[in-house]
Amino acid sequence: MMNSRLVAVVGWIGSALGLAGSLVLALNTSYSGYGFLAYLGSNFALYHGVKTRTWALVVMQIGFTVTSVLGLRNWVF
Numbered sequence: 001m002m003n004s005r006l007v008a009v010v011g012w013i014g015s016a017l018g019l020a021g022s023l024v025l026a027l028n029t030s031y032s033g034y035g036f037l038a039y040l041g042s043n044f045a046l047y048h049g050v051k052t053r054t055w056a057l058v059v060m061q062i063g064f065t066v067t068s069v070l071g072l073r074n075w076v077f
C-alpha cells in the first residue's frame with residue numbers, strides 16, 4: 001500500500017513541477033531559467049513510469065531530462 005502511495009505522490013509532484021517550469025518559462029523574465037530546474041525536478045516522474053511500467057512515460061522523461069539539462073546549460077553558460 002505504501003509503495004503505491006509513494007508512486008502516486010511522485011507522479012503528482014512531477015506534474016506540479018512540470019507545470020511550474022512551463023509557467024516560469026512562459027513568463028519570459030530574468031528568472032525564466034529557473035523553469036529548467038523545475039523541469040529537472042519533474043523528471044523524477046521517471047520513477048513513476050518505471051514503477052507503473054508505463055514505458056512511454058519513461059522514454060518521454062528521459063528525453064525531457066536531456067532537454068532540461070541542455071536548457072539549464074544554455075541558461076547558465
